[in-house]
Amino acid sequence: MKFKIVSKGDERSNSIKATMKQYLTEFGLAYDKEEPDLVVSVGGDGTLLEAFHRYVHRLNKTAFIGIHTGHLGFYADWLPSEMEKLIIEIAKTPFQVVEYPLLEVIIRSKTGGKEDRYLAVNESTIKTADGSVVFDVEIKGVHFETFRGDGLCVSTPSGSTAYNKALGGGIIHPSLEAIQLTEMASINNRVFRTIGSPLILPKHHTLLLKPIADRSFLITIDHFTKTYANVKSIQCRVATEKIRFARFRPFPFWNRVRDSFVAEDGVDARLKDK
Numbered sequence: 001m002k003f004k005i006v007s008k009g010d011e012r013s014n015s016i017k018a019t020m021k022q023y024l025t026e027f028g029l030a031y032d033k034e035e036p037d038l039v040v041s042v043g044g045d046g047t048l049l050e051a052f053h054r055y056v057h058r059l060n061k062t063a064f065i066g067i068h069t070g071h072l073g074f075y076a077d078w079l080p081s082e083m084e085k086l087i088i089e090i091a092k093t094p095f096q097v098v099e100y101p102l103l104e105v106i107i108r109s110k111t112g113g114k115e116d117r118y119l120a121v122n123e124s125t126i127k128t129a130d131g132s133v134v135f136d137v138e139i140k141g142v143h144f145e146t147f148r149g150d151g152l153c154v155s156t157p158s159g160s161t162a163y164n165k166a167l168g169g170g171i172i173h174p175s176l177e178a179i180q181l182t183e184m185a186s187i188n189n190r191v192f193r194t195i196g197s198p199l200i201l202p203k204h205h206t207l208l209l210k211p212i213a214d215r216s217f218l219i220t221i222d223h224f225t226k227t228y229a230n231v232k233s234i235q236c237r238v239a240t241e242k243i244r245f246a247r248f249r250p251f252p253f254w255n256r257v258r259d260s261f262v263a264e265d266g267v268d269a270r271l272k273d274k
């Protein structure tokens with residue numbers, strides 16, 4: 001099996017990376033930056049997002065796993081103290097895989113030309129640096145509302161605990177193939193009216209955002225931001241691709257949600273086990 005380790009770059013993550021690389025190589029696994037079967041991300045959730053985008057072109061061949069060196073992560077859910085256990089598990093391959101849905105974003109330009117397609121693990125947001133965004137929002141080809149406000153966020157189920165949560169969106173279990181649309185400060189008065197509630201769309205239901213005023217947009221895909229002018233439409237739906245996580249022990253999504261947002265005792269209990 002071929003593996004690659006991506007580090008956040010701080011001293012602690014780099015040292016875990018070096019140790020794991022050495023042990024796994026000694027176990028006979030090959031370090032391969034280009035075509036890894038397994039990518040180990042050492043750092044935080046942001047590190048895993050970066051690792052994902054680096055190998056986004058080979059999702060059906062690369063699985064991911066995350067060790068967190070900061071606070072508890074959603075994608076980085078192995079502790080540095082569990083490193084030896086994880087090394088042995090990885091060396092014993094094959095591993096089980098858990099798949100999470102992704103968001104597909106297609107940006108089309110008014111000037112024609114090739115469309116841009118992105119996959120997001122967490123979400124895509126659409127904002128502008130000048131004033132507010134104004135969009136016609138279509139769902140499955142039917143006009144739903146005209147949105148005016150700071151922006152919109154379209155998130156995946158696993159991204160629902162990230163930006164989406166801060167916007168008042170619901171937390172969706174990643175076994176549900178869906179995307180969630182949340183508003184950022186919509187203007188609601190007698191002229192503009194939006195639903196206000198987060199919307200959850202199932203697979204095959206396409207969301208289309210059509211800018212009304214000509215503005216330059218800031219479109220984020222997970223941790224990176226792109227600027228677009230002359231946008232004709234932004235299309236969002238559940239992607240056909242999925243992100244695959246290598247799974248060596250159960251750590252249910254709801255436990256991660258509880259440990260991150262509600263109670264510390266879950267984390268403490270896990271630490272005591274070691």
Ligand code: NAP
Nearest residue numbers: 044045046047073074122123158159161162163166222223
């Ligand atoms: P960052 O500024 O470090 O990320 C913000 C926080 O979100 C970090 O604590 C990060 O964890 C955490 N996070 C990332 N994915 C998560 C998930 N699926 N569930 C729960 N928490 C999650 O920037 P970054 O690390 O490059 O991450 C980019 C993400 O930041 C975006 O995808 C977006 O979701 C999020 N974000 C959130 C807000 C907000 O809540 N108001 C605003 C902008 C962006 P780590 O520290 O472990 O990396």
Ligand code: MN
Nearest residue numbers: 044045046047
């Ligand atoms: Mn981060």
